[in-house]
Amino acid sequence: MPAEINFHVTRYNPECDQAPYVKTYRVPVREGMTVLDGLHYIKDNLDSSLAWRYSCRMGVCGSCGMLLNGRATLACNTQILHIATTDLTVGPLPNFDIIRDLVPDLLTMFEKHVAVKPYIVRADEAELDDPAGEFYQSPEELGAYLQFTYCIKCGCCMAACPTLATDARYSGPMPLAAAQRYNADTRDDGRRARNQLTGSSHGAFRCHYAGECSRVCPKGVDPAKAIQYLKRQLVLDYLHLARRKKPCAKMHGPGQGKPLANITPAPAKTV
Amino acid sequence: MRETKYWTWHMAAGVVIFFLLGLHMLIMHVGGITHLFAPHGGEATSKVNSLYRDGSLFFLTTYVLLLGVALYHGLYGLRTILFELTLKPAVEKAVSVVLLVAGLGLFGLGAWAAFATHAIAIAGARG
Numbered sequence: 015m016p017a018e019i020n021f022h023v024t025r026y027n028p029e030c031d032q033a034p035y036v037k038t039y040r041v042p043v044r045e046g047m048t049v050l051d052g053l054h055y056i057k058d059n060l061d062s063s064l065a066w067r068y069s070c071r072m073g074v075c076g077s078c079g080m081l082l083n084g085r086a087t088l089a090c091n092t093q094i095l096h097i098a099t100t101d102l103t104v105g106p107l108p109n110f111d112i113i114r115d116l117v118p119d120l121l122t123m124f125e126k127h128v129a130v131k132p133y134i135v136r137a138d139e140a141e142l143d144d145p146a147g148e149f150y151q152s153p154e155e156l157g158a159y160l161q162f163t164y165c166i167k168c169g170c171c172m173a174a175c176p177t178l179a180t181d182a183r184y185s186g187p188m189p190l191a192a193a194q195r196y197n198a199d200t201r202d203d204g205r206r207a208r209n210q211l212t213g214s215s216h217g218a219f220r221c222h223y224a225g226e227c228s229r230v231c232p233k234g235v236d237p238a239k240a241i242q243y244l245k246r247q248l249v250l251d252y253l254h255l256a257r258r259k260k261p262c263a264k265m266h267g268p269g270q271g272k273p274l275a276n277i278t279p280a281p282a283k284t285v
Numbered sequence: 286m287r288e289t290k291y292w293t294w295h296m297a298a299g300v301v302i303f304f305l306l307g308l309h310m311l312i313m314h315v316g317g318i319t320h321l322f323a324p325h326g327g328e329a330t331s332k333v334n335s336l337y338r339d340g341s342l343f344f345l346t347t348y349v350l351l352l353g354v355a356l357y358h359g360l361y362g363l364r365t366i367l368f369e370l371t372l373k374p375a376v377e378k379a380v381s382v383v384l385l386v387a388g389l390g391l392f393g394l395g396a397w398a399a400f401a402t403h404a405i406a407i408a409g410a411r412g
Contacts, residue, residue, distance in 0.1 A: 177369060180369045180370060180371065181368065181369040181370070181371050182371045183371060184369075209286060209289070210286065213286050213288055213289040214288055215287075215288045215368060215377070216368070217288065219288055219289070219292040220365070220368070220369065245292075248286075248289045248292075249289060249292075249293050249296075251286075251289070252286060252289045252290055252293055253293070
């Protein structure tokens with residue numbers, strides 16, 4: 015096992031640098047050490063000016079997406095010795111502007127995300143604003159979109175997308191997968207509103223199905239599959255072949271549901 | 286939804302091209318075995334066999350149809366490639382108009398050639 019790994023880190027400060035450049039640091043490595051740990055070592059011991067974004071350190075928040083040995087992934091759940099033996103290249107996510115060093119500007123991604131209405135859309139807005147009951151959804155209906163809810167908006171899929179590399183106006187895998195997540199939700203009635211964007215000239219039809227988005231996703235989401243579902247639904251909607259389904263109805267108000275027979279009643283209130 | 290319409294027809298055109306090119310391959314490249322649509326014998330590309338097909342209403346239809354779907358399929362593909370260069374919306378609109386005009390012009394020219402050949406073949410058959 016090598017005692018030290020060369021970290022080739024892309025550095026860039028827009029205030030004083032003309033272009034990004036690579037700086038090499040030697041980092042002592044032990045088993046189990048993540049790339050994020052390595053960056054912390056550099057910051058603490060070698061170069062305090064290095065900038066990157068992170069928060070949870072456990073693959074949940076999606077802040078530390080970066081390009082490690084040419085692959086977009088999270089620095090916090092990638093162990094150094096799993097991907098490097100002597101050298102490791104660390105760069106910012108491609109397809110985004112760089113704020114500084116390893117910090118990408120994710121604003122364009124979030125603007126595209128908001129544009130696809132990533133929330134439940136229903137005609138009964140009063141019910142959404144002030145819920146007075148539960149909407150019934152079977153486990154099978156939940157399964158239709160569950161995997162797309164695991165997205166943590168880290169931007170790795172956007173960085174790996176070859177279409178987005180040339181077409182900056184393309185919606186991209188993350189927003190399109192989010193659109194599919196809500197389109198497939200039986201509580202939602204906003205598919206036709208989302209079709210205006212997902213079916214536009216920079217929407218789902220620009221996907222070449224390279225599949226890189228699904229390959230790099232650190233949460234196992236399959237955005238490429240979501241985009242193919244979107245394409246199919248768009249064509250069915252255009253040909254008027256899609257089944258018109260009403261969003262699922264409200265079952266009952268709080269406390270009005272029938273408790274199951276084998277559940278022990280709650281003890282009486284003491285206060 | 287306009288792009289959905291364009292893309293759906295792009296896919297449909299691809300399927301039509303598949304069958305029409307299959308027919309083309311059968312006639313032109315396996316003709317020595319099948320003698321399909323070459324009733325006068327010999328090469329499928331010989332003058333008599335070509336005039337036989339040119340005078341057929343079925344082939345006139347397939348020529349014009351293949352011309353239309355191939356132009357649409359190809360020009361939509363070219364438009365897609367150009368759109369992926371992050372053009373300004375006004376430039377995108379100009380590209381669409383130019384490709385539409387070019388497509389209609391080429392279709393008109395090709396259809397005129399197919400109809401003219403059909404008329405010549407019919408006239409030749411009547412003597």
